[in-house]
Amino acid sequence: MLAAFITHPDCQRHEMGPHHPECPQRLSAITDMLLVKGLLDYMQPVDAPAATETELSRAHSTLHVREILESAPTEGYHVVDPDTSMNPHTVTAALRAAGAAVKATDLVLSGEAPRAFCAVRPPGHHAEHDKAMGFCFFNNVAVGIRHALDVHGLQRVALIDFDVHHGNGSEDIFKGDERVLMCSIFEKGLYPFSGEDARGPNMVNVGLPARSGSEAFRDAVTRAWLPALEAFAPQMIYISAGFDAHREDDMGNLALTEADYEWVTRELMAVAVRHAQGRVISVLEGGYALNALARSAAAHVKVLIGAD
Numbered sequence: 001m002l003a004a005f006i007t008h009p010d011c012q013r014h015e016m017g018p019h020h021p022e023c024p025q026r027l028s029a030i031t032d033m034l035l036v037k038g039l040l041d042y043m044q045p046v047d048a049p050a051a052t053e054t055e056l057s058r059a060h061s062t063l064h065v066r067e068i069l070e071s072a073p074t075e076g077y078h079v080v081d082p083d084t085s086m087n088p089h090t091v092t093a094a095l096r097a098a099g100a101a102v103k104a105t106d107l108v109l110s111g112e113a114p115r116a117f118c119a120v121r122p123p124g125h126h127a128e129h130d131k132a133m134g135f136c137f138f139n140n141v142a143v144g145i146r147h148a149l150d151v152h153g154l155q156r157v158a159l160i161d162f163d164v165h166h167g168n169g170s171e172d173i174f175k176g177d178e179r180v181l182m183c184s185i186f187e188k189g190l191y192p193f194s195g196e197d198a199r200g201p202n203m204v205n206v207g208l209p210a211r212s213g214s215e216a217f218r219d220a221v222t223r224a225w226l227p228a229l230e231a232f233a234p235q236m237i238y239i240s241a242g243f244d245a246h247r248e249d250d251m252g253n254l255a256l257t258e259a260d261y262e263w264v265t266r267e268l269m270a271v272a273v274r275h276a277q278g279r280v281i282s283v284l285e286g287g288y289a290l291n292a293l294a295r296s297a298a299a300h301v302k303v304l305i306g307a308d
Contacts, residue, residue, distance in 0.1 A: 003305040004107050004116035005043040006100045007031070011120045014093035016085045017077065021251065021288040022122065022135045028285070030119050033294035036303060042307050048100035048120060050092070051143060055102050058146035059139050059173050061130040068094065068137050080132050094122055094137040101144025101238075104281045108236070109152050117241075117301050118283040123287050125240045126166035126192060134165070134192060141240050141283045142173045148236055149179050158183065158234035160225070160268060162261075163242020163285045164252030166195030166205070170240065172221065175200035181232040183225045185217060187245065187252045204228045210253035214260050217245075221264055226271070233275040237268055243287030243296035251288050256290075258299040265303040282305060 005079045012024040029161060034040050056065045069091055071078050075083040097120035104116035124141060127136030150155045159174065159182045162169040166186040171194075174180040181202050186195055188207040196207045206220040243261065245254040282304055287293035302308045 001114055002042060002044040004046045004104060004113040005034070005119065006046045006104055006116055007119040008048040008096040008100070010089065010092045010096045011048070013089035014122055015087055015140045016135075023123060025290060026287065026293060027119055027121060029290040029294040030188050030297045033298045035288050037298050037302070039298060039305065039307055042305050043117070046103060046107070047102055048096040048118070050095035051098035051102055051138070055143055055147060056098060056119055056138055058150055059129070059142040060127070064132070068132060081134075084133060084135050086137075090122070090192060096120060097124065098121055098138045098140045098143040101281065101283050102147045105144045105148045105152065107192050108279050108281060109148065114278055115280045115304055116282070117304060118281070120284055122240070123285045124283070125161060125163060125170050125242070126165070127169040128172040133169070134159040136169060139169045139173055141238050142170055144281060144283065145174075145180060145238055154235045155179055155265065156181070156232060158229055158232060158237045159240065160237060161185075161239055161240035161242070161285070162264060164243065164245035164249070164254055165190055165242070165286060166192060166207070167240055168192040168194045171195070171199050174202065176202065178202060181228060181234065183228060185225075186255050190252060191227060208254060211255055213255045214257065217254065217260055218263060219255055221267060226267065229271045234271070235279070236276050237280045238273045239268065239280065239282040240285045241282045241297070241300060242285035243293050243300075246287070246296055247290040248285065248292035249289040251286065258296045261296045262299040262303055263308070265300050269303060
């Protein structure tokens, strides 16, 4: 049985202006590298469907969903915040990105795919219950998790976030939800300038200082994440897979390498095998140095699909 590779051409039509780091080429870089490495041979391609308003409203307020759906300009850009804007194709892309996480959930829980990687954009982990921000409009992984909990009836789901920026949106949505354990490692002092004070007992947040490097990252995973995951015994693991902590990515300064993404994926896979029947869904978040992004994503996917 092949793991699922979920994406859609609509995700490349969203753009926020010349020279914006969250650009359509991010998906091309990842797909090309997976093709070159032969990893797509081990995956079933799946088109991301558009998420429905009902699916979105499990993670977001109805008002937020309507505001995003009705804000798309017919031409030019609609500015959401200083770093985030919408073009005429943004809503369609955002619906596909959230829908990918829902589709991945259905495929994995039905047994049609053992695991899934969602190569989608715009990213999602900064989108809060009622607020778009930080390149994000809908919280893709949160929409998928709520689908697993509320539709499929899972009782324990883990969300792992190793993006260099703290996933404030995911924390906002899941704070206090005993069904979700969120484990996050991020660089201190970076946007969105939160995370060091966890907003709920179900949050395992580790802020690392700049230039911490591989040893500190791996120590944090081993010391903080893994014991919490073992105690929680998740029935499914979701990953907010941001690769902007790479040493070649100037969006952060944690100085990780693709070997670190390979290592942490292997550790998470071992937890999934012990507790979650190997069920893991990974959803793309950050990563803006295209070559480093492509190499890191390939290292992550190789382990995720068992091709290492």
